[in-house]
Amino acid sequence: MPHSDACETYLREHDAQQLEGLREFLRIPSISSLPEHNDDVRRAAEWVATRLRALGARGVELLPTVGNPIVWGEWPAPAGAPTAILYGHYDVQPPDPLDLWETPPFEPTIRGERLYARGAADDKGNMFAPLAAIEALIATIGRLPIGIKCLFEGEEEIGSPSLPGFVRDNRERLRADFAICADGGMWGPDQPSLTVASKGIAACQIDLRTANTDLHSGQHGMAAPNAVEALARLVTTMHDDAGRITIDGFYEPIRDLTADERAQIAAIPFDEGEYRRGLELPALWGEPGYTALERRWARPSLDLNGLWGGFNGEGLKTVTPCEAHAKITCRLVPNQEPGAVLDLIEAHIARHCPPGATATLRRFGGAARPFAVSADHPALDAAEHVLRDLYGKDPLSIRAGGTLPVAETLQSELGADMIFFSWGMPGDNVHAPNESYLLPAFAAARRAYCAFLPELARVYGEVKR
Amino acid sequence: MPHSDACETYLREHDAQQLEGLREFLRIPSISSLPEHNDDVRRAAEWVATRLRALGARGVELLPTVGNPIVWGEWPAPAGAPTAILYGHYDVQPPDPLDLWETPPFEPTIRGERLYARGAADDKGNMFAPLAAIEALIATIGRLPIGIKCLFEGEEEIGSPSLPGFVRDNRERLRADFAICADGGMWGPDQPSLTVASKGIAACQIDLRTANTDLHSGQHGMAAPNAVEALARLVTTMHDDAGRITIDGFYEPIRDLTADERAQIAAIPFDEGEYRRGLELPALWGEPGYTALERRWARPSLDLNGLWGGFNGEGLKTVTPCEAHAKITCRLVPNQEPGAVLDLIEAHIARHCPPGATATLRRFGGAARPFAVSADHPALDAAEHVLRDLYGKDPLSIRAGGTLPVAETLQSELGADMIFFSWGMPGDNVHAPNESYLLPAFAAARRAYCAFLPELARVYGEVKR
Numbered sequence: 044m045p046h047s048d049a050c051e052t053y054l055r056e057h058d059a060q061q062l063e064g065l066r067e068f069l070r071i072p073s074i075s076s077l078p079e080h081n082d083d084v085r086r087a088a089e090w091v092a093t094r095l096r097a098l099g100a101r102g103v104e105l106l107p108t109v110g111n112p113i114v115w116g117e118w119p120a121p122a123g124a125p126t127a128i129l130y131g132h133y134d135v136q137p138p139d140p141l142d143l144w145e146t147p148p149f150e151p152t153i154r155g156e157r158l159y160a161r162g163a164a165d166d167k168g169n170m171f172a173p174l175a176a177i178e179a180l181i182a183t184i185g186r187l188p189i190g191i192k193c194l195f196e197g198e199e200e201i202g203s204p205s206l207p208g209f210v211r212d213n214r215e216r217l218r219a220d221f222a223i224c225a226d227g228g229m230w231g232p233d234q235p236s237l238t239v240a241s242k243g244i245a246a247c248q249i250d251l252r253t254a255n256t257d258l259h260s261g262q263h264g265m266a267a268p269n270a271v272e273a274l275a276r277l278v279t280t281m282h283d284d285a286g287r288i289t290i291d292g293f294y295e296p297i298r299d300l301t302a303d304e305r306a307q308i309a310a311i312p313f314d315e316g317e318y319r320r321g322l323e324l325p326a327l328w329g330e331p332g333y334t335a336l337e338r339r340w341a342r343p344s345l346d347l348n349g350l351w352g353g354f355n356g357e358g359l360k361t362v363t364p365c366e367a368h369a370k371i372t373c374r375l376v377p378n379q380e381p382g383a384v385l386d387l388i389e390a391h392i393a394r395h396c397p398p399g400a401t402a403t404l405r406r407f408g409g410a411a412r413p414f415a416v417s418a419d420h421p422a423l424d425a426a427e428h429v430l431r432d433l434y435g436k437d438p439l440s441i442r443a444g445g446t447l448p449v450a451e452t453l454q455s456e457l458g459a460d461m462i463f464f465s466w467g468m469p470g471d472n473v474h475a476p477n478e479s480y481l482l483p484a485f486a487a488a489r490r491a492y493c494a495f496l497p498e499l500a501r502v503y504g505e506v507k508r
Numbered sequence: 509m510p511h512s513d514a515c516e517t518y519l520r521e522h523d524a525q526q527l528e529g530l531r532e533f534l535r536i537p538s539i540s541s542l543p544e545h546n547d548d549v550r551r552a553a554e555w556v557a558t559r560l561r562a563l564g565a566r567g568v569e570l571l572p573t574v575g576n577p578i579v580w581g582e583w584p585a586p587a588g589a590p591t592a593i594l595y596g597h598y599d600v601q602p603p604d605p606l607d608l609w610e611t612p613p614f615e616p617t618i619r620g621e622r623l624y625a626r627g628a629a630d631d632k633g634n635m636f637a638p639l640a641a642i643e644a645l646i647a648t649i650g651r652l653p654i655g656i657k658c659l660f661e662g663e664e665e666i667g668s669p670s671l672p673g674f675v676r677d678n679r680e681r682l683r684a685d686f687a688i689c690a691d692g693g694m695w696g697p698d699q700p701s702l703t704v705a706s707k708g709i710a711a712c713q714i715d716l717r718t719a720n721t722d723l724h725s726g727q728h729g730m731a732a733p734n735a736v737e738a739l740a741r742l743v744t745t746m747h748d749d750a751g752r753i754t755i756d757g758f759y760e761p762i763r764d765l766t767a768d769e770r771a772q773i774a775a776i777p778f779d780e781g782e783y784r785r786g787l788e789l790p791a792l793w794g795e796p797g798y799t800a801l802e803r804r805w806a807r808p809s810l811d812l813n814g815l816w817g818g819f820n821g822e823g824l825k826t827v828t829p830c831e832a833h834a835k836i837t838c839r840l841v842p843n844q845e846p847g848a849v850l851d852l853i854e855a856h857i858a859r860h861c862p863p864g865a866t867a868t869l870r871r872f873g874g875a876a877r878p879f880a881v882s883a884d885h886p887a888l889d890a891a892e893h894v895l896r897d898l899y900g901k902d903p904l905s906i907r908a909g910g911t912l913p914v915a916e917t918l919q920s921e922l923g924a925d926m927i928f929f930s931w932g933m934p935g936d937n938v939h940a941p942n943e944s945y946l947l948p949a950f951a952a953a954r955r956a957y958c959a960f961l962p963e964l965a966r967v968y969g970e971v972k973r
Contacts, residue, residue, distance in 0.1 A: 076825060077821065139819075265795065265808070275815065323719065346737075346828055348829070355835075359813070359874065370818070370824065374725070409824070474722065475827070
């Protein structure tokens with residue numbers, strides 16, 4: 044029986060067991076943004092390390108960072124074979140609003156073809172798939188065809204603040220020919236794709252204050268400024284009504300899309316009406332002059348992730364609030380620098396803060412530059428080949444609206460381009476209530492990794508010749 | 509020894525004991541807007557009833573309403589003397605934000621000349637003062653010089669939703685010559701005043717929705733509408749930049765201030781700069797064309813009491829929120845009808861809701877019309893006389909920016925005009941953290957009530973002659 048058939052048989056026979064492994068991982072509420080879950084984050088890291096040891100990885104350890112540890116482990120490359128960093132993250136987003144979950148976020152539950160849990164797709168399921176494939180490869184051919192260095196972080200959902208420093212401080216340990224990202228998505232269940240670019244990110248909080256105390260709205264509401272009103276007025280100066288960002292200089296460094304790039308994006312089978320109806324939206328909203336897909340892939344954003352001030356309990360409190368807060372993230376495209384973008388926002392706030400209010404900007408860590416893979420990368424060829432074989436059709440070249448800081452960091456620090464090889468799907472509800480992972484995607488991911496590692500060995504053998 | 513001297517002596521000798529009584533009352537967290545405090549609200553009602561019984565009131569009971577009970581008790585009028593309804597409320601505002609309190613809101617604490625606690629001024633302290641005076645009058649002259657019917661409600665801080673119905677259903681029980689309001693404020697510690705008008709109120713909540721779920725801001729933030737952004741855009745259409753309300757028809761029924769009224773208000777010793785500096789505000793904000801005091805006393809407001817949507821925890825959550833909410837109250841002046849004002853806001857929302865969002869208006873109970881006392885009312889004369897005696901200067905005629913639904917209700921249902929006789933002070937921080945009651949005001953209030961009740965008997969005797 045050829046190796047690939049043996050792998051398929053192994054995966055089929057161990058499917059229930061591997062699914063149970065993933066469920067065990069999903070039960071750990073490793074929410075990196077909430078300090079009260081620090082112990083759970085640590086527990087998830089230890090769970091991953093234990094798994095790597097069971098798979099025979101060498102040098103498995105939790106490498107400390109300023110924040111949460113990196114889970115490390117490696118399989119050395121056979122002679123002549125390349126080495127890949129395998130990247131994933133064991134932390135997850137907070138699950139709130141909890142009341143919108145049909146089943147509890149940390150009790151993984153199968154309904155239909157989906158496994159529901161916080162982190163099911165982002166990223167525990169997608170990170171677990173290559174480990175399951177590694178298990179199958181070792182069980183059937185006794186070794187891995189290429190070298191693998193696992194780099195699993197616990198801070199992706201808070202913007203990977205420790206990772207750049209860790210990479211800079213560990214260049215020798217991390218030396219690799221390229222990186223594989225086990226975090227990200229496919230175009231659809233029947234349409235493979237390869238993500239060739241991702242956006243950068245810059246995040247901040249605006250803290251606005253008016254009076255020195257909350258005020259009685261009857262006694263002061265007609266005379267004293269209201270912090271919530273003032274913050275609403277301030278943040279709405281950051282877009283025009285149609286959705287174009289009105290921060291001075293925000294779009295300036297960006298190279299506009301070429302006709303070719305626009306044609307490439309237009310060729311993607313993306314139906315704006317279907318997208319809108321899927322989200323049950325009366326209308327879309329965003330920068331005019333671009334299609335929704337152009338905006339999602341190639342134009343920057345400035346998004347209010349949260350805004351709050353005053354009373355938000357049941358019923359009524361007749362208060363004129365004296366403070367209000369907003370969380371903002373910008374997604375960045377090539378030539379935008381995170382620090383410079385936050386400078387522009389800070390200057391905008393100084394110019395546009397309404398009279399009677401003072402606003403300050405707090406910068407969050409985890410800024411990241413945008414990323415794009417080299418178009419002729421041999422590992423990208425290998426991935427294309429495997430996906431074409433598995434699905435019987437060409438993978439689409441797509442871009443991520445989201446951010447993977449690690450991709451730009453590994454490229455700029457180590458010269459290791461990142462190949463996104465991951466099976467998130469539309470409808471997974473990542474970062475939202477009722478997140479899920481499509482079980483057929485989990486199966487496809489494992490089969491694909493079983494073919495991908497040998498194919499990388501083959502392609503790199505050819506490259507070297 | 510004249511009666512008044514005997515009363516003063518009694519008050520002096522029982523000061524510590526009466527203060528301890530008030531502290532006991534303040535320890536009960538009778539927050540009417542939070543369902544989890546229902547039992548505490550009930551406990552406060554029972555505490556008041558027990559106090560009335562101890563003072564020899566007749567017919568003391570908790571009269572049920574749809575919501576929280578009315579505490580009832582009465583001292584019948586001596587022959588020929590008038591009867592007054594004595595109004596107060598035993599419920600309080602929520603204490604949040606808790607972290608801004610220097611001492612816990614329900615552990616009454618004296619610092620300097622002030623007693624700090626939620627409800628210290630609004631309204632437990634101000635409601636306790638006449639009961640303390642009644643104690644002194646009974647102890648010294650053996651009876652009350654006029655009839656008193658206590659009407660203490662437990663829903664003032666949620667807009668008195670049950671009170672109008674209760675008054676309509678209990679006209680016979682409530683029959684009185686006038687009413688005394690033990691809730692409200694004085695111009696200042698050394699400047700007595702009489703409040704001759706109060707504003708109406710209308711309250712609502714806007715619930716806005718965009719997509720059918722929260723979205724990943726990287727994948728959707730440039731294409732899908734953001735509920736927080738949409739709600740901020742919607743609420744900022746309700747004022748112009750300068751602070752004029754831009755709801756169609758909002759100002760239409762309002763009669764503008766006459767030159768006389770403006771002169772009267774201008775004569776009040778109110779310093780806008782001092783007011784602004786006291787609140788540590790860089791600038792005031794509100795309808796242009798009116799002084800701050802004109803706005804506070806005689807112009808309506810539309811105030812955002814709270815707005816929230818998306819993530820408001822520590823750190824970062826890269827979400828494009830799908831829902832957002834705002835609480836709004838309007839303070840109304842003569843000729844504005846609460847229901848009609850909410851109709852205008854609802855129509856405004858329908859016209860101005862941004863594309864991609866749907867917004868609905870939820871009306872809160874407790875709407876109230878504005879109120880004004882008859883200028884030549886004999887009980888107003890009595891109050892003026894007592895204050896002039898006590899302070900050695902004329903009381904100012906002032907207006908309340910706040911709302912006392914009961915005043916308009918008792919006037920329209922029973923023909924009983926309300927005299928505001930209450931010792932709230934600027935700087936009490938009512939409805940805000942570190943609410944307090946000025947102890948010299950507590951003393952003045954008790955002395956004033958000891959003089960007020962005999963003076964009312966005297967004035968009404970003259971009126972009848």
